[in-house]
Amino acid sequence: LTIVASTGIFKHSIRWCHCAKSSKRFVQLLLCAKLFPASFKNPKTAFTFEVLDQFQLDALECKTAAMNFMSKIGRVTDEVFPSRVPDCYRELLRVSRQWRDIHNRIRAGDVHDRPDVPADGGLALFCPACPQIGINIPPEIEWKADDRLLYRPQLVSDGNMKLVHQLQKRPEDDVSLSDGEMFIVKRAPYAKHLVNAPQRQPKSKCSNHRAQNHGNLNRNHLDSTGKGACACARHGAFVPHCMVDFQKGER
Structure with missing residues (x-):
């Protein structure tokens, strides 16, 4: 058994x-060990919880990449001949995703073998200061006449046109461990929504609005041309299950 630890890689x-x-x-x-x-x-390979x-x-x-991290572990194992x-680079990529998903489910209070699955965005954390019914504000039926303005959430939406994603050679290998349970919406309903969305976006009258004016350009090598999300206007915390991929410009 190959064991990857913070002090090196051993068999x-x-x-x-x-x-x-x-x-x-x-x-x-x-796991008990x-x-x-x-x-x-x-x-045949195992990673310690510490590493x-x-x-x-x-x-x-x-911002350490997985390849650089494994190079460091290899250098710690054998400083003279790290080659x-x-x-264990490919194994680290797979195990680190599973480890991160387990931590998210533990933090959200999810347990194994439950018949119900987390709700949309149930594994993500939202702004604790924003008004949320049942968490920090009473139910709507208990509100007074002037409480509606007090408990009104303030959200903003914006997009990042530089956060593009290229087409994958084998998209079937991209398996999601938490589809729709974090900040990004579910793939299947969003793909169904894009079928009915207009293909060409109206041209903006703003002379410097390149994000929308260049939205009709052909980008066949990209899977998404950007990201759009909603966030808390006061504290900047992203809203769970409100992040989408742009297909053409702001489409």
Whole structure:
């Protein structure tokens, strides 16, 4: 078993426990040892919980890419010949996504084997200071005459036309672990909405509104031409399940 830790990459010979009270699933045995397997049927590689937390923090604060992080681990393992160290880059890409999704579900209070799934945007965190019924303000039936203006949320919407996404060679490999449960809307309903959306956008009268005027240009190599989202006007927190992909300009 190849074990990736913060102190290096090591290979160990292991023997699975076959005691009467032990779990028959190898994954459960690895998780009890604080090792996250790279596969669930016949695991050959595992990551320690510590190294996954370290990569998640480095990616968030230091913008460290997975390849650079694995290069660092390889250098820690063998400083003279890091090329001899096993390459676990692809395994880290897959495991880090699963690790991040598990943390999001734990934070949202989601548990395993529940019949109900999280609601749209249920795994995302919204602005705690904004008025939310049932969280920090009473139900609408208990409002007074002047409370409607007090409890009215203030939201803004904007788009980023530089946040483009290229077409993938194998889009079927892009599996979403939380489709519609975070900030981006669900794929299937949004694709159905785009079918009825107008293909050509009206030209803006503003002379410097290039985002809309250039929206009808052919961009066959792009899957999306930007991102649009809603946010809290006072604190800038994004609204869950309100982020979409632009197809042509602001379409």
